[in-house]
Amino acid sequence: MTEPLTPEQADRLAVSWRDAPGLWGFLTTVDHKRIAARYILTVVLLMFLAGMLALDMRLQLAWPDMGRMTPQLYNESFSLHGSTMLFLVSVPVMEAMAIWLVPLMLGQRALAFPRLAAFSYWLYLGGVLMLWVPHAFGITPDLGWFEYPPLSGPGYGPGHRVDIWAQMITFTEVAALAASVNVVATVLKMRPPGMTLARIPVFVWSQAIAGLMTIFSLPAVMLVTSMLIADRLVSTQFFAPSAGGDVILFQHLFWWFGHPEVYIIFLPAAGFVSMIVETFSRRTLFGHVAVVLSMLGIAALAFGLWVHHMFAVGLPRLGNDFYTAASMAVALPAGLQIFCWIATLWSGRPRFDTPLLWVLGFIATFVIGGLSGVMAASAPLDQQITDTYFIVAHFHYVLIGGAIFPLLGAFCYWYPKATGRLMSERLGKLAFWLIVGGFNLGFFPMHLLGLMGMPRRVYTYSEGMGWGPLNLVATLGSAIAVAGGLVFVANAWWSRRHGAPAGPDPWGGSTLEWAVPSPPPQHNFDHLPVVDSLTPLWTQKDALQVMTGLAIERREVLVTSVIEATPEYRQKSPKPSIAPLLSALAVTILFIGSIFTPWALVWGAVPVAVALVVWFWPQRERARTGPLRVRR
Amino acid sequence: MSDARPCKVVGDVSDLPESASGAKHLVWWGNIGFMAIEGTAFALAAGTYLYLMSQTQGWPPAGTRPPDLFWPAVLTLGLFLSEIPNLWVRRRAIAKDERGVRFGTLGMTILGLLLLIPRGIEFAHLNVHWSDNAYGSLTWMLIILHTSHLITDIGDTAVQAVWLFTHEVGDDQFADVEDNANYWTFVVLSWLPVGALIYLAPRLG
Numbered sequence: 059m060t061e062p063l064t065p066e067q068a069d070r071l072a073v074s075w076r077d078a079p080g081l082w083g084f085l086t087t088v089d090h091k092r093i094a095a096r097y098i099l100t101v102v103l104l105m106f107l108a109g110m111l112a113l114d115m116r117l118q119l120a121w122p123d124m125g126r127m128t129p130q131l132y133n134e135s136f137s138l139h140g141s142t143m144l145f146l147v148s149v150p151v152m153e154a155m156a157i158w159l160v161p162l163m164l165g166q167r168a169l170a171f172p173r174l175a176a177f178s179y180w181l182y183l184g185g186v187l188m189l190w191v192p193h194a195f196g197i198t199p200d201l202g203w204f205e206y207p208p209l210s211g212p213g214y215g216p217g218h219r220v221d222i223w224a225q226m227i228t229f230t231e232v233a234a235l236a237a238s239v240n241v242v243a244t245v246l247k248m249r250p251p252g253m254t255l256a257r258i259p260v261f262v263w264s265q266a267i268a269g270l271m272t273i274f275s276l277p278a279v280m281l282v283t284s285m286l287i288a289d290r291l292v293s294t295q296f297f298a299p300s301a302g303g304d305v306i307l308f309q310h311l312f313w314w315f316g317h318p319e320v321y322i323i324f325l326p327a328a329g330f331v332s333m334i335v336e337t338f339s340r341r342t343l344f345g346h347v348a349v350v351l352s353m354l355g356i357a358a359l360a361f362g363l364w365v366h367h368m369f370a371v372g373l374p375r376l377g378n379d380f381y382t383a384a385s386m387a388v389a390l391p392a393g394l395q396i397f398c399w400i401a402t403l404w405s406g407r408p409r410f411d412t413p414l415l416w417v418l419g420f421i422a423t424f425v426i427g428g429l430s431g432v433m434a435a436s437a438p439l440d441q442q443i444t445d446t447y448f449i450v451a452h453f454h455y456v457l458i459g460g461a462i463f464p465l466l467g468a469f470c471y472w473y474p475k476a477t478g479r480l481m482s483e484r485l486g487k488l489a490f491w492l493i494v495g496g497f498n499l500g501f502f503p504m505h506l507l508g509l510m511g512m513p514r515r516v517y518t519y520s521e522g523m524g525w526g527p528l529n530l531v532a533t534l535g536s537a538i539a540v541a542g543g544l545v546f547v548a549n550a551w552w553s554r555r556h557g558a559p560a561g562p563d564p565w566g567g568s569t570l571e572w573a574v575p576s577p578p579p580q581h582n583f584d585h586l587p588v589v590d591s592l593t594p595l596w597t598q599k600d601a602l603q604v605m606t607g608l609a610i611e612r613r614e615v616l617v618t619s620v621i622e623a624t625p626e627y628r629q630k631s632p633k634p635s636i637a638p639l640l641s642a643l644a645v646t647i648l649f650i651g652s653i654f655t656p657w658a659l660v661w662g663a664v665p666v667a668v669a670l671v672v673w674f675w676p677q678r679e680r681a682r683t684g685p686l687r688v689r690r
Numbered sequence: 691m692s693d694a695r696p697c698k699v700v701g702d703v704s705d706l707p708e709s710a711s712g713a714k715h716l717v718w719w720g721n722i723g724f725m726a727i728e729g730t731a732f733a734l735a736a737g738t739y740l741y742l743m744s745q746t747q748g749w750p751p752a753g754t755r756p757p758d759l760f761w762p763a764v765l766t767l768g769l770f771l772s773e774i775p776n777l778w779v780r781r782r783a784i785a786k787d788e789r790g791v792r793f794g795t796l797g798m799t800i801l802g803l804l805l806l807i808p809r810g811i812e813f814a815h816l817n818v819h820w821s822d823n824a825y826g827s828l829t830w831m832l833i834i835l836h837t838s839h840l841i842t843d844i845g846d847t848a849v850q851a852v853w854l855f856t857h858e859v860g861d862d863q864f865a866d867v868e869d870n871a872n873y874w875t876f877v878v879l880s881w882l883p884v885g886a887l888i889y890l891a892p893r894l895g
Contacts, residue, residue, distance in 0.1 A: 062697055170716050239723030247716050251701070273723060277731040281738070285831070294820050294827035302746050302824035307738060314734070562694035575694045584693045588700055604697040607704030616703055617716050625703050627710040630862070671849055679858045684792055686855040
């Protein structure tokens with residue numbers, strides 16, 4: 059076949075990839091776009107809930123000697139806020155963007171392992187419910203988002219608050235690992251013909267690198283929380299100093315995961331920024347190779363920084379010196395990227411639509427967060443400011459400024475692709491100014507409060523400390539930012555029906571997702587695109603080069619070589635299935651059971667095994683040969 | 691038609707095969723990904739063991755005997771020898787030999803179940819309970835971590851054997867058998883550092 063598909067063939071292809079209608083289709087879908095969309099909607103809901111918790115805490119701190127929250131409620135609020143934002147919002151939303159975008163940017167119809175993506179979401183949802191359903195019944199973790207022993211150990215953490223937190227992590231980390239393997243395999247083996255390593259879009263690079271980081275860092279937190287549960291449930295002694303255990307061990311393992319996690323969140327954000335800057339500067343990204351190498355450099359350095367979260371623990375001096383140097387070194391590749399983005403804007407013809415505004419807001423805010431990070435990286439300075447509001451200011455500048463602002467920009471940028479409608483620019487700009495202005499008003503004073511000595515995680519303070527006015531400003535700023543967030547969501551809601559029709563390529567983008575209609579059909583592409591540059595849609599202006607020959611009557615994808623993306627073979631792509639949901643339910647039973655009894659690991663494994671057999675049981679004809687052949 | 695741009699056909703992939711084996715195969719990479727995750731978990735668990743060992747005076751702690759060596763020696767020898775049939779099954783899978791993979795996976799299932807006997811006895815000869823001290827907790831953690839991998843792969847091989855005997859075997863299933871054999875090799879190799887820590891570190895520490 060060397061002709062494009064006829065309309066009849068294209069319709070037949072669409073039928074092959076279509077989900078079943080109704081609830082069954084909802085439960086069985088393996089469409090990466092639907093899975094990503096439910097990830098994103100869940101995240102939006104959680105951001106709202108955890109944002110409300112933040113606002114509640116800010117109200118408590120707005121004036122000195124406030125009594126509207128008890129210390130216990132305050133502890134629960136910041137623990138739930140932090141755990142939700144880190145484990146259930148930041149990492150999952152970046153994965154969701156990968157699940158949605160990577161196949162589209164690679165000109166593919168599916169991810170490498172579609173059912174694994176569905177499983178990943180259901181398990182993630184299990185983690186969400188694990189944390190929030192007990193909260194509804196008054197059982198809420200109350201030891202912060204990292205729950206150090208001995209406070210979280212069997213001696214000081216009775217009840218199940220800690221277990222819920224620890225097992226929520228197991229859920230979300232298994233989900234994240236499943237998503238990461240999926241994305242990495244897709245990027246390595248399912249690139250379109252012509253997309254050599256040198257022609258991979260920066261966003262796809264960022265997700266592949268973040269995926270690899272996930273693979274090598276998340277096992278640490280699963281291991282350490284499992285050890286914590288074991289200490290609590292079956293009296294192992296990992297963190298019991300009296301029996302040869304060590305509480306610092308928990309911190310080492312936690313931060314082996316915890317620091318790379320920051321970059322697992324930041325690198326995809328750098329990917330968003332690179333794509334937005336390129337499109338809205340209307341020129342190819344300045345220093346593509348430098349940006350990608352910077353990402354790899356950040357990924358490597360990220361595994362050598364974890365001890366900077368532990369400067370105050372009392373580790374050997376040489377250790378502190380090394381980690382100070384490594385922490386400062388990471389500013390170099392991060393800074394290099396920023397120079398590349400500025401150079402692209404400088405030498406391009408920038409168009410200041412909302413997505414680019416978010417990028418500018420990101421650069422300004424992230425530079426402040428980066429500089430306070432260089433300050434905190436110095437061990438002697440950190441001794442003074444650790445556990446103060448300076449650190450609270452720093453990590454919110456880095457995480458909100460460095461990751462959430464680019465995410466909101468990305469949301470505005472790809473919203474028309476996902477829905478077929480443009481978001482309102484007027485409401486978008488209003489939301490931008492409210493959020494960025496409110497954020498800076500809310501969090502900049504915290505630097506000063508920290509330097510004045512205000513510790514984090516205090517539920518109130520006395521008037522004599524003199525922290526009242528700045529806290530009031532911080533609360534005011536937070537309220538403005540939350541109002542901006544509501545405007546942002548309202549804009550997305552309203553524009554879905556009333557936004558201007560977007561067409562396939564409203565921004566003049568350079569990458570393959572803009573070659574398909576908005577919203578994309580379930581099979582994404584009728585034909586296999588062929589790539590000849592980093593910006594295929596700009597270099598193939600007249601007609602997109604494509605290949606034909608994938609099956610029309612069934613789901614099939616093209617697998618290509620790792621380095622050169624040379625076509626290798628055609629791979630069957632799995633149909634929708636209920637097995638991922640059943641497997642996730644079985645795993646949920648095992649995880650929840652193992653909070654109460656170690657035997658759950660034994661009996662709980664049986665339904666998991668059954669569900670996995672159903673999942674992987676290949677559908678082929680019965681044997682006509684061998685001792686167990688069908689005898690007719 | 692759904693593509694939003696005019697297109698020019700420059701090639702066709704209908705002549706390409708419908709399956710592949712080894713590193714060309716997509717699933718091979720998924721398998722590598724999960725080995726990387728589990729390998730990281732093994733490495734971190736080993737690092738944890740060494741960290742606590744370095745923090746403790748005397749290893750094992752006074753009054754605790756190191757684990758006995760006989761049954762783990764039997765298991766280790768068995769695991770090594772199991773690589774001979776395992777690699778044979780792998781070659782049969784690459785050669786797309788239906789009879790070979792059917793009987794090979796059956797044999798590997800039986801062999802795996804037999805290896806669970808010395809593994810089971812090992813638990814009774816660790817000479818420490820997990821709740822005695824951190825050394826005991828670490829010993830049990832490492833051996834349970836490895837045993838869970840052992841059982842998972844034996845279960846997988848058993849299911850594969852049942853399927854292979856009852857169905858017509860296609861190229862994708864040959865690739866699955868190859869991946870499963872690779873995973874068994876991973877389980878065998880991961881035992882070397884883990885077993886060394888459990889059985890040799892207390893004798894050297």
